[in-house]
Every structure is written in C-alpha cells, then in structure tokens.
Amino acid sequence: GESVGLHLPTLSVQEGDNSIINCAYSNSASDYFIWYKQESGKGPQFIIDIRSNMDKRQGQRVTVLLNKTVKHLSLQIAATQPGDSAVYFCAETHTGRRALTFGSGTRLQVQP
C-alpha cells in the first residue's frame, strides 16, 4: 500500500546558540557513523564521520558524540548560523555492508 510520510522533527534555535541534533540507532553491529546536511533543493553533503572505536570527533564548528552503550549519536553545532538551516541526517553502516542506512532526518531552523 502507499506509505505516508512522517512529520519531520524540527529544532529551532537562535542565531549564535549551540545546536544539538540527536540520532538513535538500533543495530549493535554498527561501527561507522556519518552526518549529512541537506539544504533545500540540493543533495546531502558530508559533515563529519566517526568510527565506533571513538566516542568523540571534532571538526570545524561541529562535534559528533557517540554513545555505544545506549546506541545514541549526536551532532553539536557551535555558534549556529543562518547558513546552518537545513535537514540533517545521521547514517550508519557496519563491516560487510557496503551501503549506509539513513535516519529520517531533523530540520534545523535558525532564527535571526
């Protein structure tokens, strides 16, 4: 039958504040995680990745935290800017699977 799209979670933050976008995963075998940003009308763009042997990784204004105990991943964006407004996806894979499995996404809205 036809599937119905689900409501996309939205996070609204003030410009200059820090943003935290959360993601839960269910596969305990997952060993590689990646965050993508998708702006309106564009394809997803890579932000940052992390392997399961790490619990934190930092990039430019972004930090990814991995908690394998509770199967939780978060993306922190420091000093959020209007250009950060987009939909953010987490994705995971595990050894032996060549493709990424994506989450449903979170829309980040930055208020001026």
Place this chain on the structure above:
Amino acid sequence: DVKVTQSSRYLVKRTGEKVFLECVQDMDHENMFWYRQDPGLGLRLIYFSYDVKMKEKGDIPEGYSVSREKKERFSLILESASTNQTSMYLCASRTGTRDTGELFFGEGSRLTVL
C-alpha cells in the same frame, strides 16, 4: 571536486510508463548507489553497484532495476511507473572497497507519476 550528475532534475510521467534515471560520476568511484527520499522517511536504499555489471538489492528494490555498463554511469529503471514511486531519487558514489567513507550525492531527480 567530485561531481555526481543526475541527468534530469524534474520528470513527470504517467502510470505504466518506463522511466530511466541516469547518473554519472567523474571520480572513477567503484561504488554507486540509488536512494529514494520521502519526507519523514529519510533516504532508503534501492540498489547499489560495487563494480561494472555488478549490482545488489538494497532495502526497497521492488519495482526498480538498475544497469551499470560503464564504471562512471549507473542507471535506475522503473519498468512500469506507479503513483507510489513519486519521490525524490538521489544517486551517490563512493570510492574504494572499504565499507566506510563519504558518499558523494547528486542534486536529485524529482519524479512525479500521474
């Protein structure tokens, strides 16, 4: 810069038509992927290919087929389009034989089936 090009940004087709979505990458990547994106459902994997003439089913292959005759080109085929295949289709590529690494995406092809 890596470039993944999807030939059509917008298509409108009728139920029962055969539809071809073309994707070309210019970085000699071994792996190519087709995802479907629907609001609130994220990206769902349809098919992928890790070498010329090689293909593997993803999570939602029903109603789709693929073709990879050349390394740089990966085509998604809807043999008989249906209204529930109205969606955004995203092609991606990645280098190497490892299971990890950044996927490079095209801009997407928005297909409407009437």
